[in-house]
Amino acid sequence: MAVESKRKGVVGENVPKVDGISLACGRPKFTMDMDFPGALIGRILYSPHAHAEIVSIDASEAERVPGVACVLHFGNVPRIPFTTAGQGWPEPSPYDTVLFDRKVRYVGDRVAAVAAETEEAAEEALRLIKVEYKALPAVFTTDAALAPGAPVIHDEPDAEGIYEAQRNIAAAVDVPIGDLEEGFSESDAIVEATCELPFSQHCTLEPHCVIAYFDEDGRLVIRSSTQVPFHVRRIVSRLLGLPMERIRVVKPRIGGGFGSKQEVLLEPVAAALALRTGRAVRMFLTREEVLVSTRTIQPAWVRVKLGAKRDGTLHAVELEATLNAGAYGAHSGTTLYNVGSKSLPLYNKARHVRFHGKAVYTNLPVSGAYRGYGANQGFLALEVGMDMLAEKLGMDPLELRLKNHIQPGETSPIFERLGEGREGKPQIVRSCALEECLKVGAERIGWYEKRRNRRREGTWAYGVGLACAMQGSGITGVDMGAATILMNEDGSFRLLVGATDLGTGSDTVLAQIAAEVLGVPVERISVYSSDTDFTPFDKGAYASSTTYVSGNAVLKAAQEVKGQILEVASEILGDQVGELALQEGKVVSGRSGRAVELWEVGHRAAYVANQRQIGATASFLCPESPPPFAAFFCEVAVDTETGVVRVERFVVAADCGVAIHPKLAEGQLEGAVVQGIGQALLEELRFSERGSCVNRTFFDYRIPTAADVPEIETILVPTEEPTGPFGAKSVAEVGIDGPVPAISNAIHHAVGVRLTQAPFTPERVLKALRER
Amino acid sequence: MTDANLKIYFELNGEEQYVEIEPGESLLSLLRSLGMKSVKEGCGTGECGACTVLLDGRAVRSCITFAAKVRGRKVTTVEGLGTVDNPHPLQEAFVKAGAVQCGYCTPGMILTSYALLSRNPNPTAKEVRSYLVGNLCRCTGYKKIVEAVLVAAEWKREGKWR
Numbered sequence: 001m002a003v004e005s006k007r008k009g010v011v012g013e014n015v016p017k018v019d020g021i022s023l024a025c026g027r028p029k030f031t032m033d034m035d036f037p038g039a040l041i042g043r044i045l046y047s048p049h050a051h052a053e054i055v056s057i058d059a060s061e062a063e064r065v066p067g068v069a070c071v072l073h074f075g076n077v078p079r080i081p082f083t084t085a086g087q088g089w090p091e092p093s094p095y096d097t098v099l100f101d102r103k104v105r106y107v108g109d110r111v112a113a114v115a116a117e118t119e120e121a122a123e124e125a126l127r128l129i130k131v132e133y134k135a136l137p138a139v140f141t142t143d144a145a146l147a148p149g150a151p152v153i154h155d156e157p158d159a160e161g162i163y164e165a166q167r168n169i170a171a172a173v174d175v176p177i178g179d180l181e182e183g184f185s186e187s188d189a190i191v192e193a194t195c196e197l198p199f200s201q202h203c204t205l206e207p208h209c210v211i212a213y214f215d216e217d218g219r220l221v222i223r224s225s226t227q228v229p230f231h232v233r234r235i236v237s238r239l240l241g242l243p244m245e246r247i248r249v250v251k252p253r254i255g256g257g258f259g260s261k262q263e264v265l266l267e268p269v270a271a272a273l274a275l276r277t278g279r280a281v282r283m284f285l286t287r288e289e290v291l292v293s294t295r296t297i298q299p300a301w302v303r304v305k306l307g308a309k310r311d312g313t314l315h316a317v318e319l320e321a322t323l324n325a326g327a328y329g330a331h332s333g334t335t336l337y338n339v340g341s342k343s344l345p346l347y348n349k350a351r352h353v354r355f356h357g358k359a360v361y362t363n364l365p366v367s368g369a370y371r372g373y374g375a376n377q378g379f380l381a382l383e384v385g386m387d388m389l390a391e392k393l394g395m396d397p398l399e400l401r402l403k404n405h406i407q408p409g410e411t412s413p414i415f416e417r418l419g420e421g422r423e424g425k426p427q428i429v430r431s432c433a434l435e436e437c438l439k440v441g442a443e444r445i446g447w448y449e450k451r452r453n454r455r456r457e458g459t460w461a462y463g464v465g466l467a468c469a470m471q472g473s474g475i476t477g478v479d480m481g482a483a484t485i486l487m488n489e490d491g492s493f494r495l496l497v498g499a500t501d502l503g504t505g506s507d508t509v510l511a512q513i514a515a516e517v518l519g520v521p522v523e524r525i526s527v528y529s530s531d532t533d534f535t536p537f538d539k540g541a542y543a544s545s546t547t548y549v550s551g552n553a554v555l556k557a558a559q560e561v562k563g564q565i566l567e568v569a570s571e572i573l574g575d576q577v578g579e580l581a582l583q584e585g586k587v588v589s590g591r592s593g594r595a596v597e598l599w600e601v602g603h604r605a606a607y608v609a610n611q612r613q614i615g616a617t618a619s620f621l622c623p624e625s626p627p628p629f630a631a632f633f634c635e636v637a638v639d640t641e642t643g644v645v646r647v648e649r650f651v652v653a654a655d656c657g658v659a660i661h662p663k664l665a666e667g668q669l670e671g672a673v674v675q676g677i678g679q680a681l682l683e684e685l686r687f688s689e690r691g692s693c694v695n696r697t698f699f700d701y702r703i704p705t706a707a708d709v710p711e712i713e714t715i716l717v718p719t720e721e722p723t724g725p726f727g728a729k730s731v732a733e734v735g736i737d738g739p740v741p742a743i744s745n746a747i748h749h750a751v752g753v754r755l756t757q758a759p760f761t762p763e764r765v766l767k768a769l770r771e772r
Numbered sequence: 773m774t775d776a777n778l779k780i781y782f783e784l785n786g787e788e789q790y791v792e793i794e795p796g797e798s799l800l801s802l803l804r805s806l807g808m809k810s811v812k813e814g815c816g817t818g819e820c821g822a823c824t825v826l827l828d829g830r831a832v833r834s835c836i837t838f839a840a841k842v843r844g845r846k847v848t849t850v851e852g853l854g855t856v857d858n859p860h861p862l863q864e865a866f867v868k869a870g871a872v873q874c875g876y877c878t879p880g881m882i883l884t885s886y887a888l889l890s891r892n893p894n895p896t897a898k899e900v901r902s903y904l905v906g907n908l909c910r911c912t913g914y915k916k917i918v919e920a921v922l923v924a925a926e927w928k929r930e931g932k933w934r
Contacts, residue, residue, distance in 0.1 A: 020867035021859055023875030024882065026810020026850035033809035203910055205814045205822055205876040255812070255876030256910050287815040503874025503911050663870035663916070670913030671873065698819035698908065706904040706914040714915075 011516045011726045014663040018508045018527055019253065019501075029253035031209045031225045032284055039211065039280035040069050040115040042266075042273050043122040045129055046293055047104035047111050050363040050691030051138035051151060054102050054111070058130040062114065065128060067121030069277045073112040073129070074100040077272065080239055081158050085330035085368065086228040086262040088478050088539055092421035094161035094170060094329040096154050099239060099268055104133070105153055105327035106363050107692040108293035115273040115281050138363035139168070140691050142301065142322050145362045153327065153361040162329065163358070170325040171333030174356040175340065175417045183316025183352025187307025191388040194303045195381040195756040197740070199296045199324070199685040200678075202370055203703050206255020207290045212270035213280030220247045222271055225254045227262045227500050228540030233532045239268045240275060247271075251530035257502035258675070259369035262542050263295050263330060288696045295368030296685060298335045298359070299324040302381035306389050307352075312403045314350040314389075319343070321357035321377065326366040331373075332359035334421040338374030341418035343382050345429075345627070346470050347404045348412035355418065363691050369542060371672060372736040375471055376679075383467035383741035384756060387748065396451065397745065398442055401434075401468050401631075408432045408719075420543075425476045427624045431719035431729070433655035434468060437631040441466070441653040444713055445633035451749070459641040462648070463750025467632045469737030472625035473730035474545035481550035482536035482619035483557045485514055487565070489606035491585070491598030493518060493525045498538025499550035500530045504732060505664035506546040510554045512660050513725050517558035518565075519582045520598065536617055544730030547660060549622045551725035556618035564614045568601045571610065626721045628729045630654040630669070632738030634710075636746040643766035645747060646710075647677055652735060653715040658727035666714040669735040673712060676739025678704045681759050780843040784808070785852025799825065799834035799842060803849060810850040810879040814908070821907030824880035825849050831887040833906075850879035853886065861933050862886055862924045869920035873911035881907050885921045893928050895921070 022029060059071040077099050085093035104111060112129050116122035139145040145153070145168040154165045163169045184190055210224040220242060226232050229249040237244045254261065266283050273281040285294070300323050307316035321339040325332035340355030390397040406412060406429050415427040442448070445464055455462035484496040495514050501507040507527040515522045529535060538550055566577045569587035573580070579591045588595045605614045633651040638644070652669050659665040682702045686694050695701040720727035744755045753768040777792045784806065793802055800823045803811045811834055814822035818836035825834045826848035827841075854860030862882050865871075872878050881904065888895060888903040895903070900921045901914070909917060927933060 014870070016867055017870070017872060019875070020872045021863065022856050023872050023878055024850070024863035024866045025854060025856050025859055026808075026879045027856065028807075028809035030809075030812075030876065203908075205820060205874070205908060205910055206812070207814070253875060255814075256874045258910070284813075287817065287820075503876075505873065667870050667873055667912055667916060670915045671911045672913075674913035675910065697817055698815050699817070703908060703910065704914075705906075705908060706901040706918065709901070709914050712913060712915050 011512055011660050012658065014661060015508065015512060015522045017505050018511055018522065023253065030206060030255060031211060031223055031252055034223065036211060036213060036280040036282065039282045040117060040277060041119050041122045042113060042115050042270050042281045042283040043126055044110055044269065045112040045126045047107060047109040049104055049133050049135055050107050051136040052104050052133040053136060054104065055132040055134050057112065059112065062125035062128040065121055065125045067117035068114060068125045069279065070115045070273055071112060071125060071129065072100060072272055072276065074102050081160060082235060082239060083330050084263045084265055086231045086264045092334050093331055094159060096159040096162055097328050099272065106365050108365055109327060113269050113273060115277055138691055140362050140364055140687065142324050142360040142362060145360050153363065168361040170329035170359040170361050171336050172358040173337055176354045177413050177417065178352035180316055180318055180352045180354045184307045187315045188310040189389060189392045190305065190307045191385055191392055192305045193381060193385045193388055193756060194301065195384055197297065197300045197377055197380055197679065197758050199299045199365065200683040201291055201296050201685060202258040202260035204256030204258060204260055207285040207287060208261065208266055208294055209284040210266045210270045211280060211282045212274040214274065214278065220271060220274065222247065222249045222267050224249060224251060224267050225261055226251050226267065227257045227502060227542055229500060229530045229532055230498060230537055231540055232264050232267050235264045236268050236271050240271055248533040251500055254502050257541060258371045259373065259542065260295050262369045262540065265294060287698065291696050291701060292693045296365050297370035298332065298367040298374065298377065300339065300377035302339065302377055304381040304385040306385045308389055308393065312393055312395050312400050314347050314404045316352040317344065317347065317350045319355045319378065319381065323359040324364065324367060325359040325361050326364045327361065328366045329359065329361065330366060331369045335374040337418055337421050339378040341414055341424060342375035342471055343378030344414045345412035346406055346468060348406045348410055349404050364687060365693065371675065371733050373733065375469065375733065376737045376740065379467065379469045379737045380740050384744050384754065387745040397466060398438060398447060401438060405434050405468065406432060420475050425624065430626060430723065431657060431721040432629055433717045433719045434629040434631060436717045437629060437653035437655055440715055440717060441631040441633045441651045444651045444715065445635060445649065447633065450635065459639050460637045461640055461750040462635060462637050463746045464633065464635045465742045465744065465746030465749055467738040467742035467745065469734055470627040470629045471544050471730060471734040471737065472627055473548035474622035474625050475543050476622055476625045479539045479543060479545050479549050479622040480619055481538040481553045482617060483550065483553040484536050484615065484617040485557045485561045486613065486615035487561060487602050489602045491602040495525050495527045495554065496535045497529045497550055497554065498535045499546050500538065500541040502541050504668060505661060509547055509660045509664065510551060513551050513554045514558045516726065517555065517562055520585055544733045545622065547728050548724055548730050549620055551728060552620035553618050555725040556620060557616045560616035560618060561614060565601050568605050568614065569596050572596045572600065572604060624723060626723060626729045628654060628656040628731055628734045630734045630738060632742040634742045634746050636743060636750055638747055638750045638765060640751060640769060643762035643769065645681055645760055645765060647743060648710055650710050651713045653717055654731065654734060655717045655719050656731035657719055657721035657724050657729035659716050659718065660726065660728050662716055665716060665731045668731045669714050670712055672733065672735025673739050674704050674709050676736045679758055680740040680743040684759055778840060780840060782842045782844060783846045785848055793839040797839040799837040799839045802839040803834060808849045808851055812876055812879065814876065821880045821884065822877050824883045824907060826883050826887060829887065829890060831884045850882055853882065861927045865920040865924035865927065869916045869923055871912060871916040871920035877907060877909045881909065881917055885924065889925050889928055893925055895925060897922060
């Protein structure tokens with residue numbers, strides 16, 4: 001029972017990702033990798049209309065297809081308004097959705113679901129469901145939806161929580177601080193910009209999928225590719241009328257999330273099909289279904305107006321946002337608030353601030369949670385605006401940022417006035433290395449040199465641009481995560497966390513936090529996560545919360561377990577607990593120098609004397625949301641003949657506190673930056689005149705490939721966040737907030753035109769060049 | 773299973789297979805039914821590369837390859853490259869470099885990289901990037917994947933591959 005006592009896996013080290021080698025070896029770890037012989041195939045019938053009433057639905061012929069077990073539609077499923085958003089309780093998104101409705105609100109909306117023995121039988125049944133639609137007038141832009149006399153998209157009487165259904169407004173916000181008019185009248189320089197971010201998609205490589213079945217005790221098990229297993233359990237329980245103790249939700253490995261799998265889309269359908277048939281049901285969406293019918297980013301129109309004093313001090317800031325919520329309001333209000341709450345505190349010198357906006361229903365796909373979650377929409381406008389302001393003031397854009405950004409020990413009234421879909425909480429920024437991020441990033445890109453000497457080669461013009469951003473770490477006062485640590489009798493440990501590793505590496509990061517406290521290598525800790533039967537509650541993976549919130553829970557649990565270990569060791573050694581130290585796999589007495597190995601502690605507690613389970617469960621409620629900060633620099637080349645923009649180099653310097661696992665932290669930034677580059681140059685879901693998505697494959701909807709990606713330099717600038725576990729803050733989202741404005745600003749430096757409508761396609765760049 | 777089903781013989785990860793396939797069945801579907809769950813479906817239309825396998829050493833997309841096409845040929849999936857206890861250097865390199873995030877694209881990436889390195893044991897970063905153009909990854913931004921392939925190539929040149 002010898003235990004390796006050399007401490008390896010600890011905070012700040014690039015230990016092997018705990019699931020890395022099994023993933024690289026292709027072990028069957030994902031939702032669909034488990035075979036359920038005899039499972040039914042679940043498929044969904046989608047609306048071909050952007051807005052229509054279902055006059056009648058006749059599934060009798062479909063039900064007669066051999067092998068078809070069940071067809072669900074509004075006629076045979078209880079009507080319970082809910083939201084698919086997959087948020088905590090009380091849910092901030094409006095209850096404007098039901099499982100199957102009498103009305104469809106976008107092309108791709110859910111009409112019916114089928115469970116059948118084979119794909120072919122399911123397909124055949126979908127073809128044979130007779131639906132009579134009465135088409136209604138549809139609106140696709142927020143302007144059209146807000147116009148007087150526009151069709152009302154949510155006219156159902158049982159919806160709850162919609163801001164103003166009659167005017168198609170899902171959510172609205174207006175927060176004035178100081179006196180904006182006075183602020184602008186006192187300003188020496190004023191600029192105004194309007195930026196747009198279109199519909200785009202997360203594009204996780206693994207499509208949405210789920211298996212629902214009944215176990216040997218008749219309990220419903222939902223094996224799902226989800227970011228929020230506990231919210232899935234709560235929502236399915238309510239929709240199906242099954243008590244929570246009869247539902248188990250398991251998240252195996254998941255092939256990417258980025259917000260798209262926070263939405264509880266397939267689980268209630270698969271569960272309802274399983275409940276109706278008593279059989280296991282598998283659902284696996286095609287890429288086309290993912291692109292057309294799941295969820296998108298919140299497309300935004302954002303206007304910024306900045307007023308500054310002659311010396312560059314910001315004095316007045318107005319930010320106005322209109323989000324296209326699409327057909328349902330999931331995440332619209334909370335994302336809307338975040339456009340202001342996550343961006344405006346960055347420049348806290350302005351005394352007069354107003355943030356206002358709305359999220360508007362249209363008959364387009366549903367926009368939901370997407371990495372960045374409003375911050376990227378806000379920073380697009382704010383950072384383009386800052387670039388314009390610098391130009392107007394004749395200042396270096398870098399100097400303007402340095403002059404205005406928030407500093408450690410400072411606050412912003414925004415923290416208190418704006419939360420997620422409601423008021424926020426006051427907060428002081430305790431750690432911030434944005435200044436260093438800006439300085440080191442500028443040095444790495446060659447900022448001053450390249451700003452002075454613009455390069456031109458043939459038709460290619462080169463330029464450099466920058467942007468800054470911040471995010472949060474969890475939702476203050478809302479997000480709770482818990483962890484259980486149990487010691488085995490050989491001195492190894494089990495770490496059970498509700499936290500949901502989406503591929504981010506959070507299982508590894510959480511194991512490192514436990515290992516650091518318990519003085520063992522990461523290999524001595526087995527991590528089991530995201531199973532509502534076996535792991536304690538966790539809000540799930542969203543809002544950049546796992547390292548900070550769940551990590552703090554692990555820290556607390558590990559400290560309690562450490563205390564118990566010292567007690568048992570004191571029984572063995574006869575020393576007082578206060579004289580003992582836990583290090584490198586053993587407990588050492590500071591008095592006698594004698595040591596007891598961890599296995600002896602575990603063994604004694606299990607078998608020898610005063611037997612008990614060494615273990616603890618601890619939870620952590622997000623007390624504040626310390627922002628990570630990042631500075632983004634890029635060099636672009638613009639072909640003035642074709643309008644093609646090439647990102648030549650990208651530098652991201654980020655302060656995420658202490659990086660528990662630097663390589664994983666870098667990976668978060670690099671992935672987010674490339675996703676942002678996709679948004680800047682490539683990605684846009686396009687729609688026909690009838691509101692039907694036209695780019696439904698990866699061939700038409702391009703995301704960055706390895707060949708599209710520039711050289712990226714990632715720099716972690718450490719700070720120590722006093723409230724974070726071992727000084728850590730979040731890192732998952734901040735990296736997507738900067739690329740779009742940084743690229744826009746670099747294009748401006750290269751060719752003197754402002755691109756404000758993403759993506760910056762050759763057509764748009766050429767048009768801007770011609771209109772110059 | 774109907775009369776139209778076809779029996780084929782092929783080699784999968786060094787083992788002989790004699791299996792019945794359905795008309796029009798994809799290689800992806802056949803391999804997953806044989807337990808090769810590393811072969812992932814990401815798009816079903818040959819655009820993402822998650823289903824990449826080696827067919828006689830060449831990287832192919834199994835979702836748009838007919839199962840019938842592998843008759844008498846050799847198919848390699850990532851399961852055939854190495855195991856958790858005895859991983860292939862490429863698999864180790866991916867983990868070491870931090871090239872594995874969610875892991876869904878990883879088997880396809882590794883096999884495409886394997887095909888590249890068997891052709892070109894000393895690629896530049898740019899060559900790696902262009903060779904991997906058919907394998908999409910949404911998590912990593914590709915940087916650490918390219919680093920992993922370059923490290924594995926170095927190990928190969930040093931004779932550390934088996």
